[in-house]
Amino acid sequence: MSTPPGVNPDDWEVWRDYFRGARELVAALDRRLQDDAGISHPEYLVILSLWQAPEHRLRTGELAARLTWEKSRVSHQVSRMEARGLVERRECDTDLRGVWVTLTDEGARLFHAASDDHVQAIREWFLDPLDEEEKVVIARVSQRMRALLGTAHDALPPEAEAQDGDAA
Numbered sequence: 001m002s003t004p005p006g007v008n009p010d011d012w013e014v015w016r017d018y019f020r021g022a023r024e025l026v027a028a029l030d031r032r033l034q035d036d037a038g039i040s041h042p043e044y045l046v047i048l049s050l051w052q053a054p055e056h057r058l059r060t061g062e063l064a065a066r067l068t069w070e071k072s073r074v075s076h077q078v079s080r081m082e083a084r085g086l087v088e089r090r091e092c093d094t095d096l097r098g099v100w101v102t103l104t105d106e107g108a109r110l111f112h113a114a115s116d117d118h119v120q121a122i123r124e125w126f127l128d129p130l131d132e133e134e135k136v137v138i139a140r141v142s143q144r145m146r147a148l149l150g151t152a153h154d155a156l157p158p159e160a161e162a163q164d165g166d167a168a
Contacts, residue, residue, distance in 0.1 A: 026041060028125060033114055036114065036118075037114035037118075044111075046078070046101075048111065049063055050101065050107070051108065051111050056102060056108070057100045057101060058100070059092065060075065060101060063101055074101075081107070084106075085104055085107075086103075087107055088102050
């Protein structure tokens with residue numbers, strides 16, 4: 001196996017295993033959400049963010065920040081979800097330029113329908129195979145990585161903020 005110049009082959013293999021495993025886990029979670037609830041993982045993340053927000057609504061910029069997405073990606077995703085009746089856009093009373101993205105009753109129903117199985121998948125594929133020491137190491141590495149990236153002070157993405165039964 002070739003490695004990029006200046007990278008130890010063992011270190012490169014650690015990176016490749018981590019990166020591939022993370023991508024494959026997200027893809028498997030997406031497939032399971034599609035099969036079990038008829039929604040994509042990005043749709044679930046939007047719904048989860050809105051579910052956790054006060055009054056189940058967020059401004060578009062706040063939603064983008066929580067998801068660490070570009071505003072244009074949020075706008076496209078919200079448009080698709082609005083067409084399905086999962087969210088709706090509402091004008092902001094205090095800022096005529098602002099728009100609230102609000103979870104609909106159908107979006108909340110779908111969130112509840114998807115969450116139990118989604119949490120079970122996270123347990124089955126990620127948490128249960130780890131012992132307690134490994135969980136501590138992963139948490140420390142994740143926190144250190146976020147500190148190096150300068151995102152440790154930002155609001156955590158929904159995956160990290162999830163409450164019991166609300167995991168992303």
